Amino acid sequence: MIIVELDGQERSVRAELRAVEQAAWLPGTRFVQRALGAEACERVWQVRREFSYSLRDTGLTKLNEDIAAPRSRLVDLFEFAQGLQQRHGLPVACFGHAGDGNIHVNVMVDETQPGWRERSEAALDDLFGQVIAWGGVITGEHGVGLAKKRWFPLAVSPELRTLHRAVKRALDPRGILNPGKFV
Amino acid sequence: MRTDRLASALTDLKSRLKPGELRLDARTLAAHAGDRWFASHLPDAVALPRSTAAVSTVLRFAHENRIPVTARGAGHGYVGGCVPQQGGIALSLARLNRIKEVHEGDFVAVVQSGVRTQALQDAVEARHLFYPPDPASRADCSIGGNIATNAGGPRCLKYGVTRDYVLGLEAVLADGTVVRPGSRTHKNKTGFELARLFVGSEGLLGVVTEATLKLLPLPPYRGCLAVGYDAAPVAAAAINAVFAAGILPCALEVADGFTLAAARKRTGSRQLEGCEAMIIVELDGQERSVRAELRAVEQAARLPGTRFVQRALGAEACERVWQVRREFSYSLRDTGLTKLNEDIAVPRSRLVDLFEFAQGLQQRHGLPVACFGHAGDGNIHVNVMVDETQPGWRERSEAALDDLFGQVIAWGGVITGEHGVGLAKKRWFPLAVSPELRTLHRAVKRALDPRGILNPGKFV
Ligand SMILES: Cc1cc2nc3c(=O)[nH]c(=O)nc-3n(C[C@H](O)[C@H](O)[C@H](O)COP(=O)(O)OP(=O)(O)OC[C@H]3O[C@@H](n4cnc5c(N)ncnc54)[C@H](O)[C@@H]3O)c2cc1C
Numbered sequence: 001m002i003i004v005e006l007d008g009q010e011r012s013v014r015a016e017l018r019a020v021e022q023a024a025w026l027p028g029t030r031f032v033q034r035a036l037g038a039e040a041c042e043r044v045w046q047v048r049r050e051f052s053y054s055l056r057d058t059g060l061t062k063l064n065e066d067i068a069a070p071r072s073r074l075v076d077l078f079e080f081a082q083g084l085q086q087r088h089g090l091p092v093a094c095f096g097h098a099g100d101g102n103i104h105v106n107v108m109v110d111e112t113q114p115g116w117r118e119r120s121e122a123a124l125d126d127l128f129g130q131v132i133a134w135g136g137v138i139t140g141e142h143g144v145g146l147a148k149k150r151w152f153p154l155a156v157s158p159e160l161r162t163l164h165r166a167v168k169r170a171l172d173p174r175g176i177l178n179p180g181k182f183v
Numbered sequence: 184m185r186t187d188r189l190a191s192a193l194t195d196l197k198s199r200l201k202p203g204e205l206r207l208d209a210r211t212l213a214a215h216a217g218d219r220w221f222a223s224h225l226p227d228a229v230a231l232p233r234s235t236a237a238v239s240t241v242l243r244f245a246h247e248n249r250i251p252v253t254a255r256g257a258g259h260g261y262v263g264g265c266v267p268q269q270g271g272i273a274l275s276l277a278r279l280n281r282i283k284e285v286h287e288g289d290f291v292a293v294v295q296s297g298v299r300t301q302a303l304q305d306a307v308e309a310r311h312l313f314y315p316p317d318p319a320s321r322a323d324c325s326i327g328g329n330i331a332t333n334a335g336g337p338r339c340l341k342y343g344v345t346r347d348y349v350l351g352l353e354a355v356l357a358d359g360t361v362v363r364p365g366s367r368t369h370k371n372k373t374g375f376e377l378a379r380l381f382v383g384s385e386g387l388l389g390v391v392t393e394a395t396l397k398l399l400p401l402p403p404y405r406g407c408l409a410v411g412y413d414a415a416p417v418a419a420a421a422i423n424a425v426f427a428a429g430i431l432p433c434a435l436e437v438a439d440g441f442t443l444a445a446a447r448k449r450t451g452s453r454q455l456e457g458c459e460a461m462i463i464v465e466l467d468g469q470e471r472s473v474r475a476e477l478r479a480v481e482q483a484a485r486l487p488g489t490r491f492v493q494r495a496l497g498a499e500a501c502e503r504v505w506q507v508r509r510e511f512s513y514s515l516r517d518t519g520l521t522k523l524n525e526d527i528a529v530p531r532s533r534l535v536d537l538f539e540f541a542q543g544l545q546q547r548h549g550l551p552v553a554c555f556g557h558a559g560d561g562n563i564h565v566n567v568m569v570d571e572t573q574p575g576w577r578e579r580s581e582a583a584l585d586d587l588f589g590q591v592i593a594w595g596g597v598i599t600g601e602h603g604v605g606l607a608k609k610r611w612f613p614l615a616v617s618p619e620l621r622t623l624h625r626a627v628k629r630a631l632d633p634r635g636i637l638n639p640g641k642f643v
Contacts, residue, residue, distance in 0.1 A: 009429065009479065012472030013539035019469065034284075072288025100369035101289075108330050140370035148373075159362045164374055170630035171623075182374060 002098060022135055033150030037144055045141070049179060050066060051095050067131045068102040081105055088123040102140035128154060144182040152182045155167040189250065193228045193272075196244045204237055205230050215255060219320075222263040222606045226253070226273035230637035233278045233362060235353060235392040241274060242390065243359025245636050252357075252636045253340045254386035256297065259320045262525060262605025264332065264385050268640030276327050279392055282306050290398045291350060291367050296327025296391045301332075313401040315342035318601070319509070327391045333383035335572075335601040337434035337465070340559035342399075344601070345382065351395035352378045357632040367395045380627075385603050386638040388631045401435075402467035406477040407495035408486050415439060415538045417488035418460035422534070424483035424556055425464060429626040434465040436508060439538055442553040442566075445514035446507065454491040460538075462558060465501060465510055474592030479502030485506060511555050520551065520568040522581060527591045528562040528600030540590055541565055548583040562600035588614060604642045612642045 004020050006013045009112060011181075035044045049054065055062050069077050081092040084107070096104040100137050106129060109120045128151045138148050138155045153161065161183075168183045197205040206212075206229045217223030232238045245252045247413070251271030258265055267273045277597075279295035285307055286292070292302055292314065300321040307314050317336035318324060324334070330352070335344040351365030365371060374621040380390055383532045396487040412418045418437055425432065438446075442457040456619030464480050466473045473497065485492060495501045515522050529537050541552040544567070565587060569580045588598050588611045598608050598615045613621065621643075628635075 009472070009476055011475050012469070015471050016469055026261060050339070057591070066372075068366075068370045070286075070289040070291070070367050071369065091514070097370075102368070102370040135367050137366050137368050137371045137373045139372045139374050140368065143372045144374060158361065159360050160364055160374075160377065162360075163356070163362055163364070163377060166630040167377070167627065170626040 003044060032048065048095075051093075054107065055093055055106055058091075058111075060106060060183060061111050062093075063107040063124070064142075065105045065107065065127065065138075066096070066102060066140050067105055067127070067136055067138055068100065069134050069136035071129055073101065073134050073136065074098060074103070076134070077103055077105070077131075079093040080127075084123050084126060087126065088119050089155070090119060090123050097140075100140070122153075129176075132145045137172075146181070151180050188436065189227055192244075192248050192250065196228075197239065198614075199244065200230070200237055200239055201233065205233050205241075212273075215258070215275060217267065217370075218260040218263060218265050218423070219240065220261055220266075220605065220607050221327065222266050222268075224266050224268050225270065226267040228272050230272050230274045231278050232274070232276075235279075236354065238274065238276075238279075238355045238390055238392055239361055241272065241359075242355050242357060242636075245272060246358045246634060249638050252604065253325070254331065254390045256325035256331065257323055260328060260332065260605060261325040261526070261602040262607035264603050264605035264638075264641070265328075268638075271636075271639075272327055272585050274390060275355045276390070276551055278326075283393070285310060285312065285398075285478060287312065288369075288398075289367060290369070290460045292396045292398055293341040293367070293393065294326055294396065295393050295546040296330070297327060298326050300324055300326055300329055306333050307398055307568045308541070310399045312446070313400040313436045314348065314396060314398055315339070316345045316348060318612055319512075323338055326394055326396070326474055328381055330391050330394060331385050332603040333561065333601070335557070335559060335560075337436055340435055340557065341431050341467075343522065346379060348397045349382055349394060350397050352381055352391055353393035354389040354391050356389050357634065357637050361392075365395065365528055367541065369397060383542065383603070385641060387603065387628060387641060389643055390637075396607075399467065402469075404465045404470040404473045405433075405465060405501045406473040407466075407501040408464045408477055408480055409461060409491075409493040409495075409504050411443075411454060411461045411492075412486075412488040413457060413459055413488045415460040416535050417486050418558075419485055419535045421462060424486070425480055428479055428483045430480060430483075432464045432480070434463065434557075436463040436532070436560035437461070437554035437563070438508075438511060439541070439553060439557055440510050442515065442555045443552060444506050445553065446510050448471040449514040449517050450507065450510055451551075452507070454493070456490075458490050461505060463474055499638055508555075511553075515553055515568065518551070518568060519570075521571050522553075523584070524566040524570060524586065524602075525565045525567065525584065525598075526556070526562060526600050527587070527596055527598055528560065529594050529596035531559075531561045533561065533594050534558060534563070536594070537563060537565070537591075540587075544583050544586060547586065548579050550579060550583050552583075558601075560600075561596070566569070583608040584611075606641070609642050612619055 036039045085092045091108040093106040164183045215229045230241045251269045253267040255265040276297040280297040284293040293467045320332040329345045495504045551568040553566040624643045
């Protein structure tokens, strides 16, 4: 499913939404839902917001990875996510910002199962390795923090990590600012 | 470095490069001494590398031997930024001029830094893609220069400046290390924003050799409106009315009475007669939307005091409107005076204050002042017109600029919106930037260029 939102002057939005519909109505279309005006749009977005809750309803823990892939890799990514599922026995749900390739890949983990941690880490190793091989990045908007610290050296070359450290040292020579993170 | 030691070092460097990549002849040196501003200084050598590896060789060598290196794109800067102020090597990126990739699926272009801005735009537009930043110099300037100065243009009101299109870079650091900050994805939060650290760095932090730039779908249609007014405050009110209608034009330009009088003289245009201000509004997008919204703009902009309205639909007609805008520079040159083009930016609401202040400048310093530029984002070109045949012209123009920059900063504005500091605005950098912030500039500079070989003699 895709959601497309336009904004601007009313007449323009109405006309351009028709053009979007024309472009998007391809063989294989199952449904089209139109929304005009802020309120109707909010109802469409409500469905989008439910995605996260729906995944939580499964009772599983959601590891939300906000990777970004080059825009043309969308279908490859969806297929790769299905493969992940088969290889690691963990359900994977993808949704997110298709327009800029920033797709949230949610690896669903059952924490009551033994070995869940190793399996999920292995799945993430696989995922991040492939995303980087495509020229993508391990985080599009959430940041590195602690969650992605382990993969920072995979994502960023030694030369670029040295540059990170040089800038860090210039601004925080005693290393007191948020120590223990990716620099 | 002593001249004989420098000479032998340069001979040594030459032997490490391919033939023709390091030139020492007087003609080549003279051709790489200045840009489109007044200053110039001869380099001791000109490097014309054909590869990133050669750029790296030059920098590694210069770092080891403490030789100044000043990067140069196309030499079409307006502030003396690429002037090799302390000699050494002028490092021209002109031969790194290949468009390596235009990817329709990923909406990115990968280009070497010496590619001309216009060449990139032509290549992507042929494939219905769009690279919006449009400095007026785009036929001549380079992408690397645009990145190093964070160049803008009329369309940047809606689309943002060069910075907003830089997804990734290949850059060579002062010691020759090649880094590739950023990526080809449209979003990236992996670590610091190091690609953008080089944006606007005026060749002081590293040398950009390649850029991965974001592209947009090409808007299929354009429409333009030019409106003349009998007073500047009416133009300002019209600008506010356009925004109040919820419309963000792709460009919104303004010109003052002095500029229009010069343009009328040059072009013989009757419609400019009696105009004390003029605005140009451009919209782009789907044809029907542009047509309808242009009518809304006209409604908003047609205020009491309007002298003429000129409509243009479609790219060709729009170009004719912009032709008038382009004549402004030439018209001012026709006056026979030297134009000191100051690209200050003021908070948007200060437009009328700025026009009035400029008139005051004129009275106080006896120098004509012409204002025109990007009204939508407050980046107005204030042109102080100087007669270099008059004694004392330099002192008078410097005094006028002191006045201007002092007032602009007092308003919370900045001394340069898009051209950069270079040499032209170096004197006012301490006025514009606090001691703490200058210390931070120095700390960042030292971290990236510990030996101070990159573009020395500039603002850091
Ligand atoms: C007629 C005219 C109109 C103009 N209109 C506009 C305008 O509308 N908007 C605008 O923003 N500017 C404008 N400019 C200014 C100028 O064109 C821009 O600053 C442009 O970006 C300069 O590009 P260049 O390749 O000529 O750079 P250069 O003049 O060669 O260099 C500019 C600075 O960038 C550095 N540099 C260049 N290449 C690199 C690189 N690869 N790596 C690291 N540093 C580098 C240089 O050291 C220097 O400090 C105009 C200039 C002219 C002459």
